[in-house]
Amino acid sequence: MEEEITKSNFIKTIITEDLENGKNDGKVITRFPPEPNGYLHIGHAKSICLNFGIAREFKGRCNLRFDDTNPEKEDQKYIDAIIEDVKWLGFEWGETIHYASDYFENLYHFAEELIEKGKAYVCSLNAEQMRAYRGTLTEPGKESPDRNRPVEESLDLFRRMKAGEFDEGTYVLRAKIDMASPNINLRDPIIYRIKKMAHPRTGDAWCIYPMYDFTHGISDALEGVTHSLCTLEFQDHRPLYDWLLDEVSVPCHPRQYEFARMNLNFTVMSKRKLQKLVEQDYVEGWDDPRLPTLAGIRRRGYPPAAIRNFCNLIGVGKKENRIDVGLLENCVREELNETAPRVMAVINPLKVTIENWEDGITDELDALNHPQKPEMGKRKVLFSKHIYIEKEDFMENAPKKFFRLSEGREVRLRYAYFITCKEVIKDETGEVVELICSYDPATRGGNAPDGRKVKGTLHWVSEEGSIPAKINLYDRLFQDEDPEADTEHFTENLNPDSLVVLENGKVEKSLENAEPSMVYQFERLGYFCADSKESSPANLVFNRTVTLRDTWAKVKKKR
């Protein structure tokens, strides 16, 4: 991995300065703290690459920590999926995976410490009253009648909360800060609530659970995190983060920095919408290749290196952004162009009969697996009397600018021979169903000894011995450029049953052994991933990854 170091990252600047000033004993420890309540998507990749990338770059460490403080929404299946996704992106966290729930005991003691210091109290206001007492954006809040409850009484109540003596909603533990603060987060925030619910990891051990604000800072401190990186919406929480770490006897005081989350145009990123799409069966599951989930794009064939590079290119700042997905796709193409073996496939076949080729005879031709990389080797492809070309590679009454096949014109079949179209056969509806062509034996391999040139080169597939495959030509799930658009506005570009004919792999067997998740470049058609879910040697299924640039499309548009 040769990730470039970009300067467009103010956090790296801060860390560099901290290091120069000898802070944190020269250590850099970050963490990636997802709540296991859904699948990770491309937006999370930014945070992952940032946190793990910084750890790697500064020779520090990044903890994977699950922020599992709300059993209502969380599930083991999300934990498993998240672990797999982070691994897939290429990052490591050492032996241990951390869980906020591992600190429940510590957290509880810190809460008691706060009560003992008179910095927290048990409050009996119900949710509705709490809201009323909180005040508004412009008006200060009112102090709870319980605010001056004696320490001993709060302690007793809190212990009984823990013991399960009270129903949900009857009591909460609140930090005693300032009900008149212009920052609403400081108006005596709730730090513990009663939830009589089993936790995926701690089971029935607890019936009180700590809130995010209380948990997060302390977890960071317990892990020795030096730089706690989160998204912009937590900026207003920073004073609370700092207040808490100052009041409680934790080993260190990490610093929180906020950055803007990644937004992509035309891309469904909200957890709510993704959940709806999955649960209401609009898609096959969280790993549906149309989805921008990490599991989805993995199945789609996006290489992890491309994602990492993308996250590097977009930078890290505080500005709201909506990045063009085109940049992502460019990163994917760039990576795949280097690594994907090329192969010929015909998606929309048009039969071609070579009139001067003897029936029953086959020829084996050399084809490069990568035109610019001979080290990737070559393979043999089969040529015979009957072959298929792409329907759109033939045009009647073609304009001069059309470089492909037309009646009377000569083109090159890639790695094979020059052929000339002699006759066009149509069915009763007038549709072209077959071409009769002649080939020039002297052009075997694709070059004419007499030096004559040909403008077009076509991909093709031999009828004999070709491999049929299924191709999922579906595209990314689009939504309006406006991310607020509803799921109803999604357009599906679904084409599940197209049949493709792949070049014969008789000699190299490369395709018959197509590895699931391996991405191939189908000549001129784009990049396709052998579907890791459905592919087997007997049943090849490909998902479209990204398309190639098509300047012929532009030429057509202009005319």
Next chain:
RNA sequence: UGGGGCGUCGUCAAGCGGUAAGACACAGGAUUUUGAUUCCUGCAUUCGGAGGUUCGAAUCCUCCCGCCCCAGCCA
């Protein structure tokens, strides 16, 4: 209208008082056994706006404008 943030090319993004990097997109051109790839070339006299300080401002000061976030016993 309280508080916290943010405004540099179509989209990201460098720049931190010395006269606007780079990437994607876009537009031309060259090479090419796929109209791909690769390779050149062009693309902000101007930094949300208006004043001011200065020999000199995107960078400092003042005012104004616009956008985002916060009133879950979610994270």
